[in-house]
Amino acid sequence: MRTKTLIATAAGILLSAAASAQVNHHASWLKDAVVYQIYPSSFQDSDGNGIGDIPGIISRLDYIKSIGVSAIWMNPVFVSGFTDGGYDVIDFYKIDPRFGTNSDLVELVNQAHARGMKVILDLVAGHSSDQCEWFKQSKEADPNLRYSDYYIWPSFKPEIKNEQNLAGKTDYAQLMNSMNNIVNKFVASDAPRGPYYVKNFFDTQPALNFGFANPDPEHPWEQAVDAPGPMAMRRELKNIISFWMDKGVDGFRVDMAASLVKNDFDKSATIKLWKEDLSKWFKETYPEGLLIAEWFNPEQSIEAGFDVDFFAHDGKYNFSTLFFNTDRQGKSQPCWFELEGRGELKTWYDLYSYQYNAVKGKGYASLPTSNHDFNRPAAAARTTLEQEKVYMTFFLTMPGVPFIYYGDEIGLKQQFGLPSVEGSMMRSGTRIPMLWDSSDNAGFSSAPIEKLYIPQDPDPNRNTVEKSENDPNSLLNYTRTLIQLRKDNPVIGADADWRLVNGLETPYPMVYERTLGSEKCIIVLNPTAKKVTTQIEFQGKTPEIIGGSYTKASYKSNAKKGIDTITLSPVSAIIYKY
Numbered sequence: 244m245r246t247k248t249l250i251a252t253a254a255g256i257l258l259s260a261a262a263s264a265q266v267n268h269h270a271s272w273l274k275d276a277v278v279y280q281i282y283p284s285s286f287q288d289s290d291g292n293g294i295g296d297i298p299g300i301i302s303r304l305d306y307i308k309s310i311g312v313s314a315i316w317m318n319p320v321f322v323s324g325f326t327d328g329g330y331d332v333i334d335f336y337k338i339d340p341r342f343g344t345n346s347d348l349v350e351l352v353n354q355a356h357a358r359g360m361k362v363i364l365d366l367v368a369g370h371s372s373d374q375c376e377w378f379k380q381s382k383e384a385d386p387n388l389r390y391s392d393y394y395i396w397p398s399f400k401p402e403i404k405n406e407q408n409l410a411g412k413t414d415y416a417q418l419m420n421s422m423n424n425i426v427n428k429f430v431a432s433d434a435p436r437g438p439y440y441v442k443n444f445f446d447t448q449p450a451l452n453f454g455f456a457n458p459d460p461e462h463p464w465e466q467a468v469d470a471p472g473p474m475a476m477r478r479e480l481k482n483i484i485s486f487w488m489d490k491g492v493d494g495f496r497v498d499m500a501a502s503l504v505k506n507d508f509d510k511s512a513t514i515k516l517w518k519e520d521l522s523k524w525f526k527e528t529y530p531e532g533l534l535i536a537e538w539f540n541p542e543q544s545i546e547a548g549f550d551v552d553f554f555a556h557d558g559k560y561n562f563s564t565l566f567f568n569t570d571r572q573g574k575s576q577p578c579w580f581e582l583e584g585r586g587e588l589k590t591w592y593d594l595y596s597y598q599y600n601a602v603k604g605k606g607y608a609s610l611p612t613s614n615h616d617f618n619r620p621a622a623a624a625r626t627t628l629e630q631e632k633v634y635m636t637f638f639l640t641m642p643g644v645p646f647i648y649y650g651d652e653i654g655l656k657q658q659f660g661l662p663s664v665e666g667s668m669m670r671s672g673t674r675i676p677m678l679w680d681s682s683d684n685a686g687f688s689s690a691p692i693e694k695l696y697i698p699q700d701p702d703p704n705r706n707t708v709e710k711s712e713n714d715p716n717s718l719l720n721y722t723r724t725l726i727q728l729r730k731d732n733p734v735i736g737a738d739a740d741w742r743l744v745n746g747l748e749t750p751y752p753m754v755y756e757r758t759l760g761s762e763k764c765i766i767v768l769n770p771t772a773k774k775v776t777t778q779i780e781f782q783g784k785t786p787e788i789i790g791g792s793y794t795k796a797s798y799k800s801n802a803k804k805g806i807d808t809i810t811l812s813p814v815s816a817i818i819y820k821y
C-alpha cells in the first residue's frame with residue numbers, strides 16, 4: 244500500500260514536471276528572435292486607397308529582412324468593424340478586404356518564410372465585434388442556440404461590491420480590468436436576450452464568455468469556466484488558432500490575454516485556463532509556434548504558458564519613468580531618457596527587476612521600442628539622431644526578445660494633436676504612416692494626401708528609409724549593426740544574465756552588466772547633455788569596445804583602489820566586452 248502511494252506520488256511528480264516542462268517549452272527560434280511589429284493600415288498601401296494592406300507589406304519584405312529581424316507581428320487583419328483599429332473582429336477566419344484576401348495572407352507567410360522570417364498574427368481572444376455573427380445570434384431570445392453562450396448576458400445590474408483587497412499584490416494584479424468588478428463593464432442592451440451584455444473595451448467589443456472565477460449563484464449569467472458555453476468558446480478559439488497555424492502562420496500575440504475569465508481578481512483562473520488547456524494544447528500541437536501575451540505582467544503570463552510578455556509603457560506597470568512620465572493629471576514629469584538628466588531609475592528598476600527575476604529561465608519580459616497604443620520613443624525633446632541611438636542601444640542590449648515597432652528604426656517621430664481615427668483616440672500619433680522615400684506621401688500611398696489613413700509627419704526634412712539607406716551614420720544602419728552584434732554575441736542576447744551596476748542614488752549614467760558563462764559585457768548609457776563619469780568595480784581586464792555611439796569615451800583601471808573609471812561624452816552609449 245505504502246509502496247503504491249510512493250509510486251503514485253513519484254509518478255505524479257514526474258507527470259507534473261512533464262506538464263510544466265511542456266508549457267515552458269519554447270520554439271527553437273525564439274531565443275535569437277527580434278520581432279518587427281507592423282500596424283498594417285499604416286505600413287504600405289498597394290491599391291491607392293490611402294490605407295496599408297498585405298500586398299503592400301509583401302512588397303516591403305526585403306527591406307524588413309534587411310533590418311535583421313526574424314519575425315513580423317501584424318496587428319489584427321481580420322474582417323472588422325474598425326471601431327478599434329481592427330480589435331473589433333467580425334470574422335476571425337477571414338482577412339478584411341481592405342487588407343487583401345486569405346490567399347494574400349498565405350502569400351505573405353510563404354514569402355516571409357522564403358526569406359527566413361516568421362509571421363505572427365494578433366489573436367483577439369477576449370472579445371469580438373458587436374457585428375460578429377456570433378453576437379447577432381447570441382442576442383436572440385432563445386438562449387440555446389449555437390452561439391448563445393459565447394457572450395455574457397446579465398439579467399440585472401448588481402450593486403458594485405468592494406473590490407478585493409490583495410494585500411501587497413495590488414500593483415501587479417490591478418492590471419487591465421482585473422480589479423474592476425465586472426459590473427463596470429455592463430452595457431445596456433435592447434436585445435431580446437437580456438438588458439445587459441458585458442464588454443471588454445469599447446461598447447462595440449462584447450466580451451467572449453470564458454466563464455467566471457467564482458460564479459455567484461444569485462447571478463445566473465456567471466457561468467463556471469468549465470460550463471458548456473465557456474468550453475465551446477475555448478474550442479472555437481483553438482479552431483481559430485489552428486485555422487491560421489495550419490496555413491503556416493508561426494504564432495500569435497494574444498490581445499488582452501489576462502481578460503478571459505471574469506471576476507478573476509488574482510488571475511489564478513485565467514492562468515489555469517491558459518496553462519492547463521490553451522497554452523498546453525498549443526505547445527503540444529505546434530511546438531515551433533510562439534505565444535506572446537499582452538498581459539503586461541510576465542510573472543503571471545509566463546506561468547500561464549506564454550513565451551513572451553511585454554514590459555511596456557502602460558500605466559504604472561511600465562517604463563514610463565524612462566520615456567513618458569506623465570502623471571494622472573497629464574502633467575509631464577522628468578523621464579530618464581532626457582537631456583536634462585533629471586530622471587530617476589528606481590521606479591523602473593524595481594518593477595523591471597521584479598519581472599525579470601520572476602520569469603528568468605522560463606520566458607521573457609520584453610521591452611518593446613513602442614507600439615500602436617503607446618508613444619514612440621522619438622518624441623518631443625528626444626528626436627536627435629544621437630538621442631535615438633542611445634535608446635536603441637538600450638532596447639537592443641537588454642534581455643528578452645526585442646520588439647521594434649515599424650518606423651522606430653528610422654526614428655519615425657511621434658505626432659501630437661492628431662484626430663482620432665477608428666477609435667484610436669490618443670493613439671493616432673503612434674499609428675502614423677511609414678515614411679519610405681521622397682515621392683508623394685513618402686511612398687506610403689498614391690492616394691491624395693487627404694485620403695491617408697492618418698496624416699504623416701509634415702516636416703519637410705522628415706527622415707525616410709531612402710535617406711537612411713544612403714547614410715552610413717543613420718539610425719537604421721546603427722540598428723542593423725546592433726541587431727547583428729546581438730546575434731554575434733549571445734552575451735547581450737535574450738538569455739544572458741542582466742544586472743544593474745550603478746546605484747539607484749546615482750541614476751546617470753545607466754550601467755548594466757550582461758554575463759553568459761565566462762563572457763561579460765558592460766553597457767553604459769548617457770542620455771544627458773553633460774559628460775558623465777562613473778566608477779565600477781575593478782574588472783581586471785581592458786575591455787574591447789564592440790559597439791555604441793559616442794564622441795569620446797575613456798576607460799581607466801586602478802587595480803590598487805579596485806576600481807575602473809569610465810568617462811563618456813554627452814548623449815552617448817557604449818558597449819564594452821571583457
Ligand code: GLC
Pocket residue numbers: 327330367444498499537615616
Ligand atoms: C489591446 C490592444 C489595443 C486595443 C485593446 C482592446 O490593448 O493593444 O489596441 O484597443 O486591446 O482590444
